[in-house]
Amino acid sequence: MRREGAARVRGMPKGEDQAERLARLAREAHERAEAHDLAADGGEASDAHHHPAEAATDAEARERELRAHLRLREEEERLLRLAEAAQRGEYGICIDCGEKIPEARLEIVPDAERCVACQQAASGGRRR
Ligand SMILES: [Zn+2]
Numbered sequence: 001m002r003r004e005g006a007a008r009v010r011g012m013p014k015g016e017d018q019a020e021r022l023a024r025l026a027r028e029a030h031e032r033a034e035a036h037d038l039a040a041d042g043g044e045a046s047d048a049h050h051h052p053a054e055a056a057t058d059a060e061a062r063e064r065e066l067r068a069h070l071r072l073r074e075e076e077e078r079l080l081r082l083a084e085a086a087q088r089g090e091y092g093i094c095i096d097c098g099e100k101i102p103e104a105r106l107e108i109v110p111d112a113e114r115c116v117a118c119q120q121a122a123s124g125g126r127r128r
Contacts, residue, residue, distance in 0.1 A: 019086035025110055026079035033072035036065050078111045094118050 085091045092101045096118035105112055114122055 018091050019083045022079050022083035022086055022091070022110065026076050026083060029072045029076040029079060033069050033076060036069040036072060075111060078113065082111060082113070096122065 082091055085093075092103070092106055093099070094101055094115040095113045097115065099115055101112055101115050105116065112119065
């Protein structure tokens with residue numbers, strides 16, 4: 001909410017709408033996580049697979065599902081946190097250096113908590 005704040009309104013209403021968008025994304029992540037959860041539990045009818053080979057791929061598929069599920073949970077939590085931040089007008093601020101994250105980045109990565117430089121530093125130089 002400094003100088004560039006006023007100059008950078010580009011049709012996109014701030015605050016409320018960003019919060020709503022993030023909350024919606026969080027809900028979507030939640031629903032996708034639930035879907036993964038159901039898919040994983042649905043495999044409960046394990047006696048359908050009598051072949052050890054199938055059981056193995058089944059276990060791998062489950063693990064993949066579980067990982068996807070956990071990733072979506074994390075995404076949901078992050079989005080919820082960001083939705084709260086947006087309500088306080090703090091969305092789009094890098095949590096490490098406090099600089100404004102470019103809106104173009106936020107449009108592509110709505111759950112970005114860091115600017116590109118800090119994200120790279122945080123992930124040990126790797127890209128996300
Ligand atoms: Zn930063």
